[in-house]
Amino acid sequence: MKHTTNYINTFIEVAEDCPVSHAEAPPEKKIKTLAEFQYEQMIKNPYRYTSDDIIFECYALKNDIPESEKQQARIQFFSKGQPCLRSSPLSKRYGFGTHHNEEGKVAVFPVESKEYQKFLNDSSIKKVKAMRSKKI
Template identity: 50%
Template sequence: MHSTNYVDTFIGVAEDCPVSSAVVPPERSPAGIAALTFRMIAEAPYRYTSDDVVFTVWADRRGVPEADLPAARAAFFAKGQPCLRASDLGKRYGWGIHADSEGRVALVPAGSAEYVTLSAGRAPSGTPVTVTRAMRSRRRG
């Protein structure tokens, strides 16, 4: 069973993120992955793990019936999946993602005081966090 979860980790925005402050992903029809991910985390900070978010967005976009969700989740995580470091939230829209000690995630807007604290390796509670960045959109060159 593979997992995308992080614990006590802050994912900062990518080095090549085109915005300097956080922007809400645009709404469109059908809803894009970034907008669905943003909405799920923003409406319930520190409620869901990365696995919950990644799978729920995937299942919602594919219309997986409620009764099939447990089997679909097992099949989904039977192979590796891209984690939130690959999300456009950190690559294009300026959102950092903090995973707490239980792996539950919350969004942190670039440029905020909380973002600065987490980027320095400290959670708001003062506990240490591992700092990483969202994946770059382009190769270095």
């Protein structure tokens, strides 16, 4: 059975306990963080990749999976459930909402932007909140 993290026509809002009111780019580190990689993929390539594409590439980078082995590794990776972009630090910590279009391709939008508000007010788009960082 193949699992997926993809959403269709859905907007992931920032988490209720997100500490920022204006979006911040994740800080650059010597070793690229998950947040940095996700941010780069979605900011530079809006609506080019699906959630599955981004989450798997993060896994492949972290585990040094060579290009020649990626196809088989991806099948194995999605043979069990994986955390979706609702658990992304971009929506939990850095103030970005994630829109998944009709094809499941994703783009990020700063919480303070007009586009973010437009997605919130669009009744044709499903809304879900990012996961909280702390338990209540």
